[in-house]
Amino acid sequence: MPSLQNRYDFVLFFDVSNGNPNGDPDAGNLPRMDPETNQGLTSDVSLKRKIRNYVAMAHEGEQGHEIYMTERAVLNEQHARAYEAANLKSESKKLPKKEAEARALTRWMCDNFFDIRTFGAVMTTEVNCGQVRGPVQISFGRSEEAVLPLEISITRSSVTNEKDRDKERTMGRKHILPYGLYRVHGFINPKLAEKTGFSEADLETLWTALRDMFDFDRSAARGEMASRRLIAFKHDSALGNAQAHKLFERVTVSRVDGDELRPVGDPRTHNLPPARSFADYHINLDDLGLPDGISIVEPF
Amino acid sequence: MSFGVKLKVWGDYACFTRPEMKVERVSYDVITPSAARGILEAIHWKPAIRWVIDKIHVLEPVRFENIRKNEVGSKIPATKAKSAMKSGQLDGLHMCVDENRQQRATLALKKVAYVIEAHFEMTGKAGPDDNPAKHLDTFRRRAEKGQCFHRPCLGLREFVADFELLEELPQLENPQTNDLGWMLYDIDFARDRTPLFFRAQMTDGVIDVAAARDQGMVR
Numbered sequence: 001m002p003s004l005q006n007r008y009d010f011v012l013f014f015d016v017s018n019g020n021p022n023g024d025p026d027a028g029n030l031p032r033m034d035p036e037t038n039q040g041l042t043s044d045v046s047l048k049r050k051i052r053n054y055v056a057m058a059h060e061g062e063q064g065h066e067i068y069m070t071e072r073a074v075l076n077e078q079h080a081r082a083y084e085a086a087n088l089k090s091e092s093k094k095l096p097k098k099e100a101e102a103r104a105l106t107r108w109m110c111d112n113f114f115d116i117r118t119f120g121a122v123m124t125t126e127v128n129c130g131q132v133r134g135p136v137q138i139s140f141g142r143s144e145e146a147v148l149p150l151e152i153s154i155t156r157s158s159v160t161n162e163k164d165r166d167k168e169r170t171m172g173r174k175h176i177l178p179y180g181l182y183r184v185h186g187f188i189n190p191k192l193a194e195k196t197g198f199s200e201a202d203l204e205t206l207w208t209a210l211r212d213m214f215d216f217d218r219s220a221a222r223g224e225m226a227s228r229r230l231i232a233f234k235h236d237s238a239l240g241n242a243q244a245h246k247l248f249e250r251v252t253v254s255r256v257d258g259d260e261l262r263p264v265g266d267p268r269t270h271n272l273p274p275a276r277s278f279a280d281y282h283i284n285l286d287d288l289g290l291p292d293g294i295s296i297v298e299p300f
Numbered sequence: 301m302s303f304g305v306k307l308k309v310w311g312d313y314a315c316f317t318r319p320e321m322k323v324e325r326v327s328y329d330v331i332t333p334s335a336a337r338g339i340l341e342a343i344h345w346k347p348a349i350r351w352v353i354d355k356i357h358v359l360e361p362v363r364f365e366n367i368r369k370n371e372v373g374s375k376i377p378a379t380k381a382k383s384a385m386k387s388g389q390l391d392g393l394h395m396c397v398d399e400n401r402q403q404r405a406t407l408a409l410k411k412v413a414y415v416i417e418a419h420f421e422m423t424g425k426a427g428p429d430d431n432p433a434k435h436l437d438t439f440r441r442r443a444e445k446g447q448c449f450h451r452p453c454l455g456l457r458e459f460v461a462d463f464e465l466l467e468e469l470p471q472l473e474n475p476q477t478n479d480l481g482w483m484l485y486d487i488d489f490a491r492d493r494t495p496l497f498f499r500a501q502m503t504d505g506v507i508d509v510a511a512a513r514d515q516g517m518v519r
Contacts, residue, residue, distance in 0.1 A: 024368065025368045025369070025370065025403045026366060026367075026368035026405065032367075034365075035365065036410075043367070043369050043458070044457075044458035045369060045370070045371075045458075049397075066390050066393075066394070067394065068376065068393070068394050068395060069372065069394070069395055069397050070394045070395065070396055070397065102378070104385075105378060105381050105382055105385060108381070108385045109376070109381050112390055121376055122375045122376065123375060123376040123378055123381065133450070133457075137451050137453075137457055137458075137460065138458065139312075139458055139459070139460045140312065140313065140458060140459075142312075185460065187451040187460065189449075189450045189451060191449050191450055192450055237447075239442060239447040239448065239449065240445070240446060240447040240448065241445060241446075241447070242445065242446050243445070243446025243462070243463075243464070244446060244451070244462065245446075245462040246446065
């Protein structure tokens with residue numbers, strides 16, 4: 001299948017209710033926050049993990065949709081080891097010397113693994129082309145307004161250790177955000193797609209993954225998360241037709257106050273009650289006078 | 301040099317990792333010439349030209365923020381991929397990220413903006429129809445329209461860079477003067493990837509890379 005021909009810049013909105021979208025290992029698993037503005041953050045890799053998990057599940061066993069970076073061990077591994085042992089004599093541990101060989105190897109990995117084709121991977125150290133950059137680049141997610149992390153204490157009516165038997169119960173803690181609407185910027189680059197073979201069909205898979213990934217990532221920590229809207233700016237050409245930041249500026253978010261809309265950050269939003277649902281926000285897309293060669297795609 | 305360009309780049313975060321502190325990444329105070337070259341190459345590059353950074357203007361105060369993430373410890377072994385390719389079997393060719401976990405911190409820069417002043421030189425690979433005007437024109441056209449070959453980033457790919465072509469240098473609001481110490485200039489790919497270092501002096505918000513280059517590099 002031919003690789004993707006157009007550049008895309010996209011904005012994804014997702015929200016969280018009573019959950020922790022992305023814990024910070026440095027802060028005892030508190031939701032990630034920007035210390036200056038109290039906006040919530042999510043790392044790029046947390047979203048990529050969810051995309052991988054979704055594709056692994058939705059396209060299980062399909063040719064070309066394997067996931068390299070998996071979360072759990074696959075039972076087949078033992079089986080494969082035997083296969084490997086039977087097939088191969090003592091393989092030298094050296095990296096492929098010839099560039100062509102390395103290229104073929106990279107090509108094959110791209111063809112078989114969705115995540116390598118999409119996000120790239122570092123395969124070897126010595127040979128330059130053993131490293132592939134994927135076409136899809138995702139930035140940090142950031143909440144539209146300041147978020148409020150709550151620490152909820154919970155009890156467990158059993159104990160783990162013998163010595164705690166008398167206590168009868170232990171305490172635990174959960175960190176949640178009552179509500180947060182997050183915005184993420186993403187970029188899809190057809191020039192790199194050319195190199196990894198990322199196709200139109202892969203793009204469709206990516207859009208679906210972005211839409212449904214939270215539905216299959218339910219857990220005690222996450223609360224309720226959902227993708228709300230995805231706005232993609234499609235460029236007519238591979239190199240693009242407009243500056244990405246100018247396109248992103250067309251997507252603005254307002255707080256809903258009765259019949260009125262107030263832009264996020266406006267002083268008039270200060271005495272509004274805190275947002276607690278998606279209905280408290282309005283996403284506006286200015287699609288008038290788009291630059292030549294730009295069209296808007298809204299997968300959902 | 302008459303083939304100079306001025307490009308403004310900015311972003312929410314940046315990490316120009318110090319080579320001596322790259323496990324738990326710590327950024328330099330400012331963008332390195334090597335990262336600046338990478339940004340220009342993301343917009344336009346051909347084997348016929350080589351970008352040379354002349355000046356870096358630091359538009360925002362230097363601020364840091366710590367970010368810790370779960371990362372993977374190892375690379376994909378080429379031998380394993382090769383044997384799977386030979387046997388045509390994917391079984392077992394994957395990595396269990398939760399068994400290969402490394403939590404690493406990144407001391408990243410926050411809210412950065414720079415103006416990169418650079419020019420290019422023609423290399424030995426220039427063909428008969430390669431002329432400086434053509435390449436300059438291509439770069440300017442792309443930068444003006446926001447076109448890029450791949451999205452430029454500020455050190456790490458998750459820290460994307462926005463960019464804009466400038467005609468005039470902006471007035472610095474609060475220029476800093478600071479000795480930034482030894483900084484990576486670039487990696488010398490011709491000499492087996494030796495890193496080159498230079499003494500970075502920020503004078504009134506400007507790092508004169510060209511002057512530092514004239515004084516000579518340290519390997």
